[in-house]
Amino acid sequence: MSTEQPFQISVPDDALALLKHKLQQVRFPDELDDAGWDYGVPLADMKRLVSRWADGYDWRAAEAKFNTLPHFTRDIAVKDFGTLNIQYIHQKSKRPNAIPLLFVHGWPGSFIEATKILPLLVDAPDDKPSFHFVAVVLPNFGFSEAVGKRGFAKHQYAEVGHNLMLALGYNEYVIQGGDWGYWICNTIAMNYGPQHAKAWHTNFPMYLFQISLTILPSVLTHSPSRRVSPPADSAALEKTYTQADIARLEHNEIWLKQEQGYFSEQATKPQTIGYALADSPVALLAWIYEKIVTYSDAYEWQDDEVLTWISIYWFSRAGPAASVRIYYEIEHANQFATLPRPTVPLGVSYFPKEVISSPLSWASGMGNVVFQSEHQKGGHLAAYEQPAALVDDLRKMYGRGGPAFGVVPGKTGLGVAVAHRFGTDRLAISRPRRRRRIFMIFSRSAESAPSESLHFRVLKLTSDAPVARISKIDYNSTATPKSAVIHFEKSSAAKTALMLNGGTLDGAHLSVTSDVAHQDEADEEHAKTSPHHIEQSDKPRAGIAAEYLAKGYVLSDTILHRAIQLDNEKGISKRFLNYFQSLDTTLGAKALGPDQTISGKVTQTLQGAAQQAKSVDEQRGFSKTASDFYSRALASTFGQKVRSFYTTTSKQIQDIHEEARRIADENEARGDRGTYRQRARCGICHDLPGEGD
Secondary structure, three states: OOOOEEOOOOOOHHHHHHHHHHHHOOOOOOOOOOOOOOOOOOHHHHHHHHHHHHOOOOHHHHHHHHOOOOEEEEEEEEOOOEEEEEEEEEEOOOOOOOEEEEEEOOOOOOHHHHOOHHHHHHOOOOOOOOEEEEEEOOOOOOOOOOOOOOOOOHHHHHHHHHHHHHHOOOOOEEEEEOOHHHHHHHHHHHHHOOOOEEEEEEOOOOOOHHHHHHHHHHHHHOOOOOEEOOOOOOOOOOEEOOHHHHHHHHHHHHHHHHOOHHHHHHHHOHHHHHHHHHHOHHHHHHHHHHHHHHHOOOOOOOHHHHHHHHHHHHOOOOOOOHHHHHHHHHHHOOOOOOOOOOOOEEEEEEOOEOOOOOOHHHHHHOOEEEEEEEOOOOEOOHHHHOHHHHHHHHHHHHOOOOOOOOOOOOOOOOOHHHHHHHOOOEEEEEOOOOOOOOOOOOOOOOOOOOOOEEEEEOOOOOOOOOOOOEEEEEEEOOOOOOEEEEEEOOHHHHHHHHOOOOOEEOOEEEEEOOOOOOOOOOOHHHHHHOOOOOOHHHOOHHHHHHHHHHOOOEOOHHHHHHHHHHHHHHOHHHHHHHHHHHHHHHHHHHHHOOOOOHHHHHHHHHHHHHHHHHHHHHHHOHHHHHHHHHHHHHHOHHHHHHHHHOOOHHHHHHHHHHHHHHHHHHHHHOOOOOOHHHHOOOOOOOOOOOOOO
16 A cells, blocks of 8 residues: 655746746737626736736745645555556544545635635534545646546546545545535445445535436426426426525526536547646636636635635646546546436535536435535535535534434544533434334333433443343433433343434434444354344344334435445344244254255245246247347346346345335234335335325
């Protein structure tokens, strides 16, 4: 693995001298009367900025300020592209349990976008999550190395970010990005989640760009009800559009008509515009200044602020022309129009002057959305323009009570004082209005307002404790908030409770944490000594998850992925199978005779039936015809995608939900009406019909 090298920005004196010389040789164009911004950057703005850049602007001061940040470089391997030397900012929080976060910029951004959110994310109040912050500088940008051959597109940029996090020791992390960072974060979440990328957040809610173009006229001219149906390839069904949604789509139309020319040029002929950007600092200034102004929401750009932003591009290691190739590569790899839908938790922030933005009702098409936030002010460069608002959204998403709290195991990011105040082994749940069983293992709760909270402590006691799951409940009605401490007598109950971390019930968030190791490990001796008894902890965790879903809990995809991971890694299913194998052998011996099994008899019967069917099949050639057809189908591009889907963890998650439906139907048949059909939601089978549909 490559080693980390501290990095200081140090632009050579001759590069500064060349810049000043070029600025002094500028030849400005003319301008029409009252042109304003209609034709592009106003001439007066350009003359003022060029004059300041040539005489008065101090790059060395900006450079010194940047160098107070912890910059590093490291060689990162990228498949088929060798190694690239990557610049990045890495600031660790003082809290050891901080959440690792990867920030990904876009164009015309750079590491400058990270400078305002970094201190807010790293140094948070005790009751807010803190983050270990990593801002990757993409290849061809800033002081990262240039890519030397064509084809470096979305998956390669994602690989750089992921491999950087692994090199830094962050095996599990979350991600945030806008602009191209949205595409790259989406790809990281898809390619490396949920094993590594645990959740993602974006401030660029651009779901299915082409759909915006397709339905925009019908949305803007439709009846007062504002009801339209997006195309069939959209995840959004018929929706009612709010005035904010209409405003977003109207803003999209303006951008498409007046602001997207640069995109077409950079996505088709980046080399042509590259000559101007590489040779003329004035051309570079006009090209990017127009974007950062029109992208923002009345942000008051200071001249030196603008010039620092542009200077990063002018002095960049790869040169300013290299950065625009990302448009060509992603567009020509056909990776721009549509995006996959990751199943890891997603948070979305909406800012009113975002260049392209989808209605809130389409958000589910972007991924497993668990958090949404609308803001009254802000534009495309949210991390720079509205840093406090963006950071607040991240704190709400990952903080205590948030939908992604604890998504990185053992990394809540909360301060020590808060951990002590809440206790280190607690379950916190907002109490529902009506009486109902909170847990299978808890007594019914009393009526209370939804703003109150209960705190349950998860304890692991001695292994020789009685069979009962709870020894006592200590309820403190005078505490604020009211609290109860539940003492478990078996560690299996604590392990089962821990599975609910991150789930919800009746809209109340479930948060279960523990500093006690409750390991699920294969236990050969247990299977041998108790062949006819099965504990809750012996069940496959995926089976327990299905039981929870059938009882009305909404579990996050992270929980389901973790259940499957535990089954695969810890051999829990082996105990379960040993139990059924013992029944198979015992019942078979009783019913069929010595050394006989039920499964063996079933297999024998099926084999006889299969042999009869095979004889008929060979005579008529059904199998050969079908085999030829399916072989051709699976060999197709679409067939490969289908095959891939049905061999991934996503299919296993769908199986869990199918099992939950089966359990719920059985309960309903017995008169115990479950609530799964009203609550089941996952990354694949979302928006399921309710009862009576």
